[in-house]
Amino acid sequence: MEKKPGILVHLCCAPDALYVVSLLQESYEVTGFFYNPNIHPEEEYLLRLAETRKVADHLKFRLIEGDYDPESWLRLTEKFKNEPEKGRRCLICFAWRLDRTARKALEENIPLFTTIMSISPWKDAAVLNRIGRMTARKYRLEFLEANFKKKDGFNRSVIMSREFGLYRQNYCGCLYSRRPEKS
Numbered sequence: 345m346e347k348k349p350g351i352l353v354h355l356c357c358a359p360d361a362l363y364v365v366s367l368l369q370e371s372y373e374v375t376g377f378f379y380n381p382n383i384h385p386e387e388e389y390l391l392r393l394a395e396t397r398k399v400a401d402h403l404k405f406r407l408i409e410g411d412y413d414p415e416s417w418l419r420l421t422e423k424f425k426n427e428p429e430k431g432r433r434c435l436i437c438f439a440w441r442l443d444r445t446a447r448k449a450l451e452e453n454i455p456l457f458t459t460i461m462s463i464s465p466w467k468d469a470a471v472l473n474r475i476g477r478m479t480a481r482k483y484r485l486e487f488l489e490a491n492f493k494k495k496d497g498f499n500r501s502v503i504m505s506r507e508f509g510l511y512r513q514n515y516c517g518c519l520y521s522r523r524p525e526k527s
């Protein structure tokens with residue numbers, strides 16, 4: 345059987361990983377990279393990581409666990425703490441995580457990388473793809489552009505993760521995304 349090309353896939357949470365990685369495994373040899381210093385508090389971070397480990401065991405892919413360095417992330421985004429979701433803080437957050445994913449891909453000698461984040465209805469795939477392309481150029485890598493919410497991707501991930509009994513978070517991840525909505 346022909347060997348599938350390798351890809352390093354940035355994973356932000358288990359429910360999205362379950363659907364997207366199973367899709368990518370049809371064409372690629374997937375290595376997962378959990379790097380999310382944006383997640384607050386640490387307890388939530390550890391829970392999302394533990395759930396992602398379950399998915400890696402189930403789908404049998406290698407999972408690399410990045411550092412959890414929330415202080416650097418907070419310093420980087422502090423200026424934009426009052427921005428709404430999808431604002432400039434999110435652009436920095438995407439760029440930071442994709443930059444670290446690209447560096448990991450270089451370290452691992454995997455020439456292609458991507459992220460599963462475009463599955464979220466609250467995230468603009470065009471923005472993620474643009475940042476991914478720029479990051480890939482910087483490190484002379486390839487970025488797999490995608491919009492995983494297509495073909496009912498988000499709903500399919502909800503169904504699959506419920507069947508699998510995975511924890512589903514109700515906020516994006518950072519301290520600022522936990523703020524109660526104004527009435």
Ligand code: SF4
Binds near residue numbers: 434516520521
């Ligand atoms: S809302 Fe989500 S994408 Fe935006 S900064 Fe917070 S964690 Fe990052």
